[in-house]
Amino acid sequence: MPPEYASRYARHHLIDWWDQGRLTGARILVAGAGALGNEVIKLLALLGVGHLLIVDFDRVEVSNLTRSVLFREGDIGAEKARTAAERAREINPEIEIDYLVGDLEFDVGLGVYRKMDVVIGGLDSIDARLALNRACLRMGVPWLNGGIEATLGEVSYFDGREGACFECAMSPEMWARRNQRFSCGGLRAEAEEAKVPTTATVASLIASYLVNEALCLLHVDSGRNKEGLAASQKLYLMLKPYGFYIYDLPRNPECLAHERWEPIAILTERPQELTVTALLQRLDARESALELGFDLLTVMRCHRCGQEESIFRPLERCGLTLTECPRCHAATRLPETLCRLEADSDYADYTLAQLGIPDYQVVTINTAGERRHVQLSGEYAP
Amino acid sequence: MSHDKVTFYLQTADRTRKAQITLPRAMYVSDIIKASSGRWFLSRNMDYTVCNLTRNLQLLAGDSLSEDKVRNGDTLMLQPLALHGAL
Numbered sequence: 001m002p003p004e005y006a007s008r009y010a011r012h013h014l015i016d017w018w019d020q021g022r023l024t025g026a027r028i029l030v031a032g033a034g035a036l037g038n039e040v041i042k043l044l045a046l047l048g049v050g051h052l053l054i055v056d057f058d059r060v061e062v063s064n065l066t067r068s069v070l071f072r073e074g075d076i077g078a079e080k081a082r083t084a085a086e087r088a089r090e091i092n093p094e095i096e097i098d099y100l101v102g103d104l105e106f107d108v109g110l111g112v113y114r115k116m117d118v119v120i121g122g123l124d125s126i127d128a129r130l131a132l133n134r135a136c137l138r139m140g141v142p143w144l145n146g147g148i149e150a151t152l153g154e155v156s157y158f159d160g161r162e163g164a165c166f167e168c169a170m171s172p173e174m175w176a177r178r179n180q181r182f183s184c185g186g187l188r189a190e191a192e193e194a195k196v197p198t199t200a201t202v203a204s205l206i207a208s209y210l211v212n213e214a215l216c217l218l219h220v221d222s223g224r225n226k227e228g229l230a231a232s233q234k235l236y237l238m239l240k241p242y243g244f245y246i247y248d249l250p251r252n253p254e255c256l257a258h259e260r261w262e263p264i265a266i267l268t269e270r271p272q273e274l275t276v277t278a279l280l281q282r283l284d285a286r287e288s289a290l291e292l293g294f295d296l297l298t299v300m301r302c303h304r305c306g307q308e309e310s311i312f313r314p315l316e317r318c319g320l321t322l323t324e325c326p327r328c329h330a331a332t333r334l335p336e337t338l339c340r341l342e343a344d345s346d347y348a349d350y351t352l353a354q355l356g357i358p359d360y361q362v363v364t365i366n367t368a369g370e371r372r373h374v375q376l377s378g379e380y381a382p
Numbered sequence: 383m384s385h386d387k388v389t390f391y392l393q394t395a396d397r398t399r400k401a402q403i404t405l406p407r408a409m410y411v412s413d414i415i416k417a418s419s420g421r422w423f424l425s426r427n428m429d430y431t432v433c434n435l436t437r438n439l440q441l442l443a444g445d446s447l448s449e450d451k452v453r454n455g456d457t458l459m460l461q462p463l464a465l466h467g468a469l
Binding site: 036122123125126146151152168169174177194198203206234236246247248254 | 395396397412415416427428429431433434435438439440441442443444445459461462463464465466467
C-alpha cells in the first residue's frame with residue numbers, strides 16, 4: 001500500500017483529482033476569526049492546507065460561543081486570532097498556523113498578501129472589505145468574500161486581476177452608510193456596533209462554500225480548470241425559504257479601486273531601521289516623496305486654548321473622543337494629518353515604523369508624478 | 383407597448399413581496415431600491431442590491447433599466463447584502 005494511503009489524508013488520496021501536495025504547499029490568509037473565520041479555519045486545518053495566517057483584532061465574547069467552533073467559555077476575553085490558531089493546531093499539528101492580532105489594513109504589510117495563494121474574508125463591515133479588496137487588487141491576489149445574516153449568506157470570488165471587484169458594487173447609499181462612521185475631520189465615530197442576528201448553521205454553510213472555492217482555486221495550479229464560481233461571480237444562499245442563486249457581478253467602469261502595483265522592488269531593511277530621509281537616499285530619490293497611503297494623525301490641536309498633543313496613528317484608527325481637550329475640556333481639538341513626506345518634511349527623521357508602516361509593507365515613492373513601489377523587510381516567508 | 387418603458391417582476395429575496403411593475407427605462411436601479419424599500423417597509427439597517435434572476439446578473443445602483451440590463455418579463459430580486467461574519 002502506498003504510504004499516502006496510511007496518512008492523515010488517506011481519504012483525500014482516494015479522490016482522483018485531489019492534489020494534497022498542492023494543499024500542503026498552499027498559503028491562505030484568513031481575515032476575520034469570528035463566526036465565518038472559525039468554520040473556515042477549522043475546514044482548512046482538516047484539509048491540511050499547509051500555511052495559514054489568521055488576522056483579527058478582536059477578543060472573544062460570550063455571544064461568539066454559539067457560532068464559533070474553536071472557542072470555549074474559558075476563552076472569553078482572549079484574542080480571537082491567537083485562540084483560533086491554537087485550536088486549529090490541535091486539529092492538525094502537521095500544518096503551520098500564524099496569527100496576527102491587528103488590523104488587516106494597517107498592521108498587515110501588502111507584501112504579506114502578495115505571498116498568499118488566496119485570501120478569505122469573513123469580515124463584519126464594508127470598511128474592512130474595502131481595505132481587503134484594495135490590498136488584494138494592488139497585489140494581484142485572488143480573494144473570496146463571505147458574508148452572513150440571519151438566514152442568508154453570500155460568497156463572491158474576485159480574482160484580483162480583472163473583472164469586477166467588491167468596490168464596483170458600492171452604491172451611493174452604501175458609501176453614505178460607510179461614511180457615517182467618520183466625522184468630517186476623518187476621526188472614527190465611536191458608535192456601538194449593531195447586534196446582528198446570525199446562526200452557526202448559516203455560518204457553517206457559507207464557510208463551506210468559501211473553503212470549497214479556495215480548494216477549486218488551488219487545484220487550478222494543478223492544471224485543472226477552475227470549478228465553482230467564475231471570477232466576478234456571487235453565490236447567494238437563502239435558508240428561509242431555500243434559495244440558491246449564482247450570478248455575474250459587473251465591473252463598474254467608474255470604480256477607482258482597480259490599481260495593480262507592479263513591479264515591486266524589495267528592500268531588506270525593516271521599517272524600524274529606516275527613516276524617511278534614509279529611505280529616499282537609499283533609493284536615490286532625494287527629490288521624491290513617500291506616499292503613506294493613509295492619513296496619519298500627527299497632532300491634535302485645540303483651537304480654543306492652543307493645547308496640542310502629538311499622536312502618531314492612522315487617522316481612521318482614532319476616535320472622536322480625541323477632539324476633547326484635556327486642558328479646557330471642550331470638544332475643540334482638530335486633527336492635523338499628513339499623507340506624504342519629502343526628505344525635508346517635518347517628520348522625515350522619523351522611522352517608517354514610527355509613522356505606522358508595518359513589516360513587509362509595500363510603500364509608494366512618487367517622483368514628479370511617477371510612482372514606484374518598494375517592499376520593506378525582504379520577502380515574507382511564512 | 384412603449385419602448386421607453388419596461389415591465390418586469392420584482393420580488394424580495396425571501397419572496398414575501400412580489401409585484402409586476404412597469405417603469406420608464408430611464409429610471410435607475412437605485413430608484414427601485416429606494417422606492418421598494420419604502421413601500422414594502424424593508425429594514426432600513428440593511429443595504430440592498432438588485433439581481434436580474436432571468437439573466438443571472440447583478441445590477442449596479444447606477445444602472446438604468448436599459449434593454450441590455452432588463453427586458454420585458456424578466457424577474458428582478460431585491461437582495462439584502464450579507465455583510466456580517468466576524469462577530
